[in-house]
Amino acid sequence: MSFHACGTTSGNGNSVKLFIIAFSSSTMFFMPELYIMADKSISDLCPEMVIMIITFLSLPDAMNLCSLCRSWHHLWSHCRIIELDETSFPTYGDGELVVRSRFIEYVKRVISRLDAPTLSKFSLRVGYEPQYHKLIEDWIWFATVRKVEELNLDFSVGTFIMPEFFSRLGGSIKFLILKSCYLVKLDFQSFVSLSKVSFSRIEISMTDVLNLVTNCPLLEDFSLVQCSGLLTVILKLPRMKLKRLVVKDCEPLSLGIELTVPNLRYFEYSGGLVRFDLRHLDRIEEAILDYDIEIYFNYQILEIKHLIRGLKQVRILKLCSYVYKVFPTEYHFFHEPPVQLENLVHLTVKTCMESYELPGIMCFLACAPNLRYLSIISGFTRSIDDFLYFNFPLMPDGFWMPPKWPLNCLEMVEMMAFSADNYEMDLLKFLLRNGVVLQKVIIKPKQASEKNFQAILGLQNVEKASETVQIVYESMS
């Protein structure tokens, strides 16, 4: 069997032409004619290949590339990653409204030139004004009919009412990021591809949340940030794929949060102190709990025990000051760990480093026999009101004595915002005295001062259980 190749060439050796290979079996194939010659570079690529590169570039990058060669000048219109951000638009000293109107004109021109049949990303950040409503609706239409995969809309000033057609055209969207919008009649039935959703500053109800999680079977990552109107977040969906859930500064959440999501890997909560019911988080790997407001709720020891038990599978845990104040100190008084965190390898402690948190912190060390990394973020101050409402746990006698539990996995301790106060020093000395496999203690002072420097120097001379431990000074970055 034999075959031969034939074709035509043109002045531009890189242009794609049909190249026909004929076979004795009379089968014919079409191949692009692309000659490879030594010492050529990207600038020798044919427009088709440049367009391929452009599909991987965002609009500014595509424009930068296309400004380099006359023959590429209009190729940016094939860009599929459209990011339009008013805040990075030059002001030339003009006021906000003038800049906005210039930005809107710019977006109009860009969109009228875009040629790509599909879009990977459409991101628009602009302060909303009613006079631009129709235009913005048209742009959302433009993106959704081009089967955009990532839609990111941020109307930082004002609130944009999402158009009704949006609820029908979400089929291609995998990532949906909305800020400062009203969702109108959005039941998410058409949003079958959604895998990541982030809502910020949006009024949303538990019904909307339920519609979303039940209609989007591929949903893996869900964030709610500064959303209002949410009384509760109840997700009892053992079949859900959801792996990441973030609830940050949402209000009022007066009925608390209940989660039964066995596939959840990451859970982050910050905001007011609310009731939690965490069950069957069988695969949870990382959790962050951060209560900013600690004033009007009583400390409930049983509730916090229950909460931490719900997270007993975690490997990485970051907890705020509140938890240490409330966490039962039975261990110190009765030698009974309230919960076992066998998988925990990295604990981050956000703390004021006051006496009333230390029993809780110590109790966590006792509960986590396999802990390898301990990060302490020191230097938080507490509201005066808090002192008026609560009694604090006591530090029992002999608190800094050698522990009755093993501290034989801890390899690294990092203390941030160090200010050489007594409790910081006591805790570091305790860890150095008892951490038998401790390799490194990194100290990042809040500010460079003689006191901090001397305190760190002083640590070099304290008793150490590990011969190889290094004490390292680093500046806060």
Added chain:
Amino acid sequence: MSSTKIFLKSSDDKTFEIDETAARASETLKNIIDGGCLDGVIPLPNVSSNILPKVIEYCKKHGGDNGSSKKIANGGVDKDKEILPDYDEEEDKREKVRVDELKKWEEEYMDFDQQVLYDLMLAANYLHIKGLLDLTVEKAASMIRGRTPDQIRENFNINSDFTPEEEEEMILIEDEWDDEWAFD
């Protein structure tokens, strides 16, 4: 698995051997094989002997599978399987290990200079190897991302086809948003 050997001849007349299953990673070669042309040597007049071994290395790694690690990680999901309540965690882990291993391989594989990148991109396009084309084009894009026009020009040694007057004008345009030229 078939272990039929295929012979590929580079533009400079050197012959390379590849398993048929590996060759099928290339749409172009797959069509030729399916067209019943296995007893001869397939000449590839557009691929030199410098680059052909690199292409063969990619095909060997990917066999009949046409995707890059990214594709495997993000796409190609079987929706029915995905919504099953108790998906196999072990399988999930194995898949993750496989994707990680492939990513590492791709990282090492893609460690080469610009000339190779250029040649490999053209070869992948010519041989219709979608995964390799995506990888090389993405690498070229990553060398452009976040850079100024001057940096891109320098990086890729791009010769300007503007007149000196136009050049002068372009230099004055420093602001990335000031792109009136784009709307000419």
